[in-house]
Amino acid sequence: MRSAVVGIAVVVVLALVAATVFTVVTVRRPLPDQEGTQALPGLTSAVEVRRDAQGVPHVYADSTEDLFRAQGYLQAQDRFFEMDYRRHVTSGRLAELVGDVPEAIDADKVTRTFGWRQVAEEEWHLISDETREYLQAYAQGVNSYLEDRDPEELAVEYTVLGASVDVGTIEPWEPIDSLAWLKAMAWDLRGNYDAELDRALAYSTLDDVDLVDRLFPAYDDSGNQPILRTKDLANRRASDDKASSDGSSDTDGSSDTDESTDGGAETADGTETSDGTETDIAGSGGGFAVADLESALDATRTALDAVPVLVGRGEASGSNSWVVSGEHTASGQPMLANDPHLALGAPGIWAQVGLHCNEVTDTCPFDVAGFSFAGFPGVVIGHNGDVAWGLTNMGADVTDFFVERVRADTWLRDAQEEEWEPLEVRTEIIRVAGASPVDLTVRSTAHGPLVSSVLGVEDVVGSPTETGTEFGEYDVALQWTALEPGRTADAVFAFDAAQDAQDIQDAAALFDVPAQSIVFATTDGHIGYQAPGRIPVRDEVDGPVPSDGTWPRPGWDSRYDWDGWVKSERMPRALDPKAGFVVAANQAVLPGGAKPYLTEDWDYGFRSERIRTLLKEQIDTGRPFDAADMNRIQNDDWSPFAAMLVPTLLELDVDDPFDRVGQDLLADWDYRTDVDSPAAAYFAAVWRNLLAETFWDDLPQSMRPSGDSRWLQVVSSMLERSDDRFWDDRTTVNVVESRDEILTQALTSARRDLTVELSKEPEDWSWGTLHTLSLEHPVLGGSSVPSLVRDFVNPDPVKMPGGPSIVNATGWDAGTGSFAVTTGPTMRMVVDMADLDASTWVVAAGTSGHPASSHYDDQLDEWAAGETFAWPFTRAAVEGATEERATLTP
Template identity: 55%
Template sequence: MSRLRLVRVAFATVAVVLVLALVATVVAAVVVVRRPLPEVSGELTIPGLDAEVTVSRDPRGVPTITATTPEDLFRAQGYVTAQDRFFEMDYRRHVTAGRLSELVGENADALAADKVIRTFGWRKVAEREWEIVDESTREALQAYADGVNAYLATRDPSQIAVEYAVLGLRLHTPAPREWDPVDSLAWLKALAWDLRGNYDRELARARTFASVQDVARVEQLFPDYPQDLNTPILSAAQVGTQVTPTAATHDLDLADADLQRALDSAQQALDAVPHLVGDGEGIGSNSWVVAGEHTESGAPLLANDPHLGISAPGIWAQVGLRCAEVSDACPFDVTGFANAGMPGVVIGHNADLAWGLTNLGADVTDFFLEKVDGDVSVRDDGTAPIRERRETISVNGASSVEITVRETVHGPIVSDVLDVDTVADAPVPEGAPGRQLEVALAWTALQPGHTADALLAMATAKDADDVAAVAALLEVPAQNIVFATTDGHIGYQAPGRIPLRADVQGGPVPSDGSWPRPGWDSAFDWRGYVEPEQMPRALDPAEGFVVAANQAVTPSGVGPMLTTDWDYGYRAERIRTQLEELLATGEPIGVDDMATLQSDQHNPYADVLVPTLLSLTIGDSFDDDGQELLRSWDRVSSADSAAAAYFAAVWKTILRLAFDDELPDDASPTGDSRWLEVVRRLVDDPSSPWWDDRSTPAVVEGRDEILTRAMVSARRQLTTQLGRDVEDWRWGMLHVAAPEHPVLGGESLPGVVRRLVNPSPLSVGGGSAIVDATAWDASSLTYEVTAAPSMRMVVDLGDLDSSTWVNLTGTSGHPASVHYTDQFEAWATGETFPWPFTRAATEADATDHLTLVPEG
């Protein structure tokens, strides 16, 4: 996962000061790091409460909050979340407001992030959102903010989080600002950004064309979804008719140097945005639900594990929210995974319904190429004004920075945000009346929406109709919803604000959103959005289960056009196959079976490549040792597998040898499911030009030469890294999960600080496009995990107290807390913990009790 390098370099100059301050004596160190730990028992007075609120915590520190009114419930949730995770919340709101430099000081990466996010205007959109959300949502957001502020009111920064004490050694760290309800809404923009659709591939296509110079060859690197191999979520019979926009014609010069420089500038700007929940093709999720006729309890089972970036603390805060008496006036009795800074629960279950979310991957962004002439852009036969606004970025300890943000009719211009090679003096395209080309971003999340309403409504949903109503509000990020009810129903629902695009004919590339669009031609403007009632859904399918793991939602040409760029479905198909095998035995499925499937490590890359790799001859007895490992490999990428380590090195080398010579310098193959599908098709075409290594001009390589060279190279690479004896190799030696603190994670910090805030790396199995989706980036220098199951849950709708869950690291954001990493090892080994829900069960499991009482 891309991580922002912020405080890390700056702290190199104060390393000695930190050591003196934090470890001069053991006592001083303990005081500094333990001072922010929350009170979890006894009684505390909280302003604004109407009645007492109880907070019980389980052995892993997970709170269950019980109150008599929704306002008290969310006020207490705000207070308790601030107790556990306020620095995380504060960091996130600085990012989403474009105020990161204000927190961390003078730093080039922080300033670049601020510039781009101010250009997007996330905070301004959130302010508009505050005006349109439901009154009950505003009340919940305000109560949550009041609870956060009640916690902050009596504490100086060092009592709130150890991070403020560390930052205070080089910067002035004033008391954090009060929490504003809009801070919560702005967080939803960051969530939507990391979970948006295909913008990476859209830019990648256009930028790859600059080096390949052939649209057809570029499209070979972005193949169609393999529907003959991997099943979509729904069948054609379960979906309505295709939504077909209007048609027009267009022209676009993809080879234009000005266009390519604009795209490169846009890419650099977008790369500067911090990824708060993850980045790259490893971001996705598994979810599935099985009907009660096939389960041990006789009621449905639901499983979900969202694949997001790994960080310390992890992304999710576990919590239970309960009204003392559930009624229309106070309807909440829900438990699950929340985001610190947002009231409610994002994924979980209540007494009637469980739900899971996976990234739909809908195409909700487009890049519009704009012909700009001063303060106008070209539009058909005329022009349209470009709006401008000034933004001032405060920098802690340094002078403020001013920027000018420009917006076309399509959205903010992103190609001129950073101080990079500009396009101002580039050649003007033939026939273009403007001086230069720029790139504007159109994104559905830059319009105010009702996602906050949806998240709170989901907590009280009871049936499929309620889920459909939630889906109509859940505009961004678009997420597949799988659900099950205690009365026996299972289902699927697709939500989201999905643009309608015209089918524009006659140009060099498709107009379906997979390539950048000519902004000077109004034929390319969005034509509205897919109506909620046209979004795909299913209830109680005949096969008895639903699998939603980022694969295509519907068969090609059926239902609304959501995107052309899906995950390629290898995880989903493995889950489907395993469920079919379980059902075929006739034995009822239990919670343990679901958890076992979540940790499945079968490697689909091996299915594609190993037969061909074993058919080749390696003459040297040393070089073929790795190949010999593959002959007896079960194709499972477990942490203790030597063959899995070798195969990963082979795969990485294949991608480098076959593709790096023709791709842009920063566009090396990452090795995700798209590249698996590319190579799967090329394996059957051994003379494809892609196999030829252009760096050896005197030789034209084919498939067999490249694969053989990759095996020999991998053997030698791992000999250097892991030793001469292949039997001593282990995948877990290379493939480690190493969550890092977003600010204090760098090598420039003293070891004592790094060890405090960054959990020790753990060896893990799995990999990209594997059900146990511990993704890694084949274009990087290591095999470290970049994205992974951020949590795992299995809900038994027949006995909610038999459900299980686990978080990536722990529920606390305080490095000194035992709950900062107390779930990490269990997570790494595929274990889970009991997840009690009923009042009796949560009380029996509680180890700490805190009472929050009103003033007076």
């Protein structure tokens, strides 16, 4: 669910709050003083802060501790309520903040069941001493700002909440609060979790494995290319075989020299996994009936969706990134572009910042700028003086659902040996502001926490097994790499101080979760790709379900257990490909069958292929790239959906002239989805209706097609089969529909829908009128909040181009019937390694979390229009762009 649902926490409150709450005095009271001299206890020397016209701070300090202490102080100034909200979410204490709200309590139950906070506490003892020092310094800076300030002086949100709950004294920030936020990001970028659930749910209605498989087609790397190419993997694999036979010491076949081959990728030890083509899902000889588990899996989805998240359904957690070598750029040095796609809100997820040691040394190695998380020190994506890096979701399968047999407080560890083991049991107390606490019993197996019971649905999460009650009842455990303590926090600072490709590889080895694709460029002319992440190894099992992680697996069969992790040195990487560029936009990393095994459930590569096409077209012309070219590609709104479907739609006979007017719009359409396009509006309605008329009769409501790249692949293959079983509408008795009948229905219904939704005259239609972005505040922005507050904290809606699987990926969810933007590029950056001051950036809202601040949403209109801002980096450029100056003193 979207986190804005928590907004109902203040409905009653706001009905009682007078309009004077939002007088100028009240809303402006929390705005910080960002100029002049300010005391920051604990500093060892003065710290200089320079802010540009967008309010972005650049911080200059003599030591790392002072640098991160100042960053904590400044982020508390700008965005403390956002930070406080995030730590309540990640620790399962949301109800403590917003009160007796069922949705908040449900979210707390799920987060407590996962134990994010406990994992973060374990990580504190795993990370390096230096990282602990940075986190402590950051926390000290936050707490220095909080000291002696009432909640109402920190954020207007506390004023509103305080009318119904006792906000009390704001508790100090702890380093663990920062670590726990990384778990929330890992949750949002967790890979094929939804696809695994959807397969089981689809089977519950289709009752046919082959039909389910057709809804999850394999990635076609003969069409949309993976990040690393087949011929290079074949050459490298041959090299590896030779090395292993002649005793060469280069056991992984790696080459980090300038002469590495085009897209050369490391291959890894791993196991080939079952493709699921011969499975007995219904179960025999120890199998289990997936259909019997529909209620368990549906309840599990509902429970986990209660966690406030940053991604929306639709295009989900995608991103674009690419890097071009200097041989193809105007500057003669590499250029890098990145735009992560997540849910969009106000304030946004990213906090722009520059962090500069006055003298870069081994003891103070940071001279870095980019995008940070409010609540975590350092820079997550950006560049320093030597290296630029971008991140996209790799999509690796890092979660598995284990269906467990549970009896009382034991679970069946091994069915063959009839071995039962005690469940791990703990009690969590969820405190609720203004109400009695809620006790939660959390039970776990060796695979992870049992998640079906978090909504109190133990009595419906599965029937007894086929052999009787002695084998207990079904429950569902979630195994997830992020529930193991890791060193991702160390990786953030390793990236920030990286100097070359080897440093990037070393940092990636620490980047346990989430599994991200990294593209990078260096000022000495190199470009490359690196896959990090903790990837589970799954053994090949000849059993009742596939063992590759695509389906829920039986927890009582130890053959399905994870068998360790892929070694970091075996993760795919490339340096200086001969093609002169690398594109990573959530498509497959490796060709099918290549090791290490990462997942079956990739984005299907339409965005990445379009980016590759645009890069190659310009390279072929001989015109070198500049920042404007990179930004133009980021904003490309050409639709692969239209390119696939429109030619077939134009072949259909639409008899009624009224309906045919819509079809006529498509005849001369260039497949661009700009905000003024009538054809884009009509086609989106056709696509929405086509998915509904084709699949809604076959699938559970919870997995109605969202319309993303997978559904484009599914429908594309069905166009060749006019009598495909899915074309038939099973709700029409004694009638079997064909492809052309369903497509024609989609055309005519779309014309009539837009007549109602927009106008009778197609020339009055426009995509931007339907496809709007309304940024929402996470607590006060929902529709249940009175308009006085909602209008204050939510920026005005903006019209958006683009759509799912379009490079300008402004996703919308066809399963809801709405065209509203759910996800999009949360920021855009372009880095020029020849002149770092010529780089550009923009975020989807602004740098401040205070709704009364001029920087709350002052980048929104430019971002929506595809524009960017100058990104100063050198001291001279920062000074030239400075609008506000501050000095922090001990």
